[in-house]
Amino acid sequence: MTELDATPRLGKGVKTSYDQTRDSHVVLFPEGVLVLNETAAAVVGLCDGRTTITGIAARLAEDFDGVRPEDVAALVARLTARKVVETDG
Amino acid sequence: MADAPFGLLAELTHRCPLQCGYCSNPLELVQRSAELSTDEWCSVFDQARALGVLQFHLSGGEPLARRDLPELVAHAGGLGGYVNLVTSGLGLTAARLADLRGRGVDHVQLSVQDAVRANADLIAGVRAFDHKLTAARLVVEAGLPLTVNVVLHRRNLDHVGEIIDLAERMGADRLELANTQYYGWALRNRAALLPTREQLDRAGAIVAGARERSRMEIVYVIADYHEAHPKPCMYGWGARQLTVAPDGDVLPCPAAGVIDGLGVENVRDRPLGEIWHGSESFNAFRGFDWMREPCRSCARKEVDFGGCRCQAFQLTGDAANTDPVCSLSPRRPEVDLILAEETTAPAALTMRKVAR
Numbered sequence A: 001m002t003e004l005d006a007t008p009r010l011g012k013g014v015k016t017s018y019d020q021t022r023d024s025h026v027v028l029f030p031e032g033v034l035v036l037n038e039t040a041a042a043v044v045g046l047c048d049g050r051t052t053i054t055g056i057a058a059r060l061a062e063d064f065d066g067v068r069p070e071d072v073a074a075l076v077a078r079l080t081a082r083k084v085v086e087t088d089g
Numbered sequence B: 001m002a003d004a005p006f007g008l009l010a011e012l013t014h015r016c017p018l019q020c021g022y023c024s025n026p027l028e029l030v031q032r033s034a035e036l037s038t039d040e041w042c043s044v045f046d047q048a049r050a051l052g053v054l055q056f057h058l059s060g061g062e063p064l065a066r067r068d069l070p071e072l073v074a075h076a077g078g079l080g081g082y083v084n085l086v087t088s089g090l091g092l093t094a095a096r097l098a099d100l101r102g103r104g105v106d107h108v109q110l111s112v113q114d115a116v117r118a119n120a121d122l123i124a125g126v127r128a129f130d131h132k133l134t135a136a137r138l139v140v141e142a143g144l145p146l147t148v149n150v151v152l153h154r155r156n157l158d159h160v161g162e163i164i165d166l167a168e169r170m171g172a173d174r175l176e177l178a179n180t181q182y183y184g185w186a187l188r189n190r191a192a193l194l195p196t197r198e199q200l201d202r203a204g205a206i207v208a209g210a211r212e213r214s215r216m217e218i219v220y221v222i223a224d225y226h227e228a229h230p231k232p233c234m235y236g237w238g239a240r241q242l243t244v245a246p247d248g249d250v251l252p253c254p255a256a257g258v259i260d261g262l263g264v265e266n267v268r269d270r271p272l273g274e275i276w277h278g279s280e281s282f283n284a285f286r287g288f289d290w291m292r293e294p295c296r297s298c299a300r301k302e303v304d305f306g307g308c309r310c311q312a313f314q315l316t317g318d319a320a321n322t323d324p325v326c327s328l329s330p331r332r333p334e335v336d337l338i339l340a341e342e343t344t345a346p347a348a349l350t351m352r353k354v355a356r
Helices: A038-043 A053-061 A069-081 B038-049 B069-077 B094-103 B117-124 B129-141 B157-170 B186-190 B197-213 B270-279 B307-317 B333-340
Strands: A015-019 A024-029 A032-036 B009-011 B055-059 B082-087 B107-111 B147-151 B173-180 B217-221 B240-246 B247-253
Touching: A015 A038, A032 A038, A032 A069, A032 B069, A038 A053, A038 A069, A053 A069, B009 B038, B038 B069, B038 B270, B055 B069, B069 B082, B069 B094, B094 B129, B107 B129, B117 B129, B129 B157, B147 B157, B157 B197, B186 B333, B197 B217, B240 B270, B247 B270, B307 B333
Parallel strands: B009 B055, B009 B240, B055 B082, B082 B107, B107 B147, B147 B173, B173 B217
Antiparallel strands: A015 A024, A024 A032, B240 B247
16 A cells, blocks of 8 residues: 555656547556556546645545545556656655 | 557568578568668558657668668657667667667567577578677667567577577566567578477476566567467457568568468558558458357457468468467378477578578
8 A cells, every 4th residue: 555645746757648549648657558547547647746636636636526635546556567657654 | 440560570681691490580581672762661650650650660671781770660659659779780880879779769579590509500591699698788789678589499498498598698578588489590490490299398487487586577488389279360360460571561460471372462553551451451351250160259369360371371282271270270280290200300491591
């Protein structure tokens, strides 16, 4: 599980893009593509290496209902496993 | 309608300074005069992006052999996808790499033949090893992510530990250790390349240990002749990726040209999107309806998609058969016979001939 004070950033060689064909935000990385839903795209967009998990959840709460920091941490942990985002420690 | 593809493998040319006897290119290499022009490749990229392609794998042969590579990279890079340069590293200089990076290369995949210089050069057919070290250093210094790709076989499998160490010293972010898949030149050289079970067992243990401790992401591609179940080839026919050969032939996988009567179409004759969605070749083995027993009623069909159509064709003469490496295939004894005969006796390696 990712700590709530972690500050995730995009991994090396990871790019974000918008795909008109699929009407979705996507993450592109060596040999891989992830098609993101709206919430995941918002989280990835806030992985700037400065904002904490708690901070990302607070920002998301402005646009989405029922955002919990624990859910953001779980999503970031999954993205970390795919090397899409990195967190120190 | 089929789902959109994610990746395009663009074999820009079959020309290559290396002569690796396991090359996946077909035995009949496309001549330079038959290669798509700059404009034709740019059009292929446009069509691929419109179709949904997000990953552009610029490969070959050696893509650096195309003088118009900077233009091709710039075009692909301008479409918002991910540009992956798949290279031998020969001909890569700091200036060329800086230019290509500026034009949109996102990631470099560098082939390495072995960690032992003399053996690496023997496998490549030319003195390539020192160029690989230079190329890796340039990629790392440029700040680009580096994947080192090593094809494993009888002649380098015992060095897999040293190969992992070399990739770490090179600064690789990812290491792909791919046991040889037997198509093209590799099929021709199978008797010289097939490893023994003992070699695979030793290498497998070393790779598993390295995965535990390495900072690199290590991908290990199985030696399917030695497995009980086939690989999930391409994650299904015409499902995720397509290949465009140097002459514009559009293929569900790089080897599919070997299947007689497939009816391969060319992007010079028909738009890429129509070929992906509507051609006989791409619809021949899509989904599950084409399957026979034992695949048809098998739960594993959702896992391995019946294995590889090209392998079924090459080893049984019918591309709609179950991949014969599967232990459930009635043709599996023939694969066992190949293993018994071809992993024991020494055999000469025929070097890939360079197309001019």
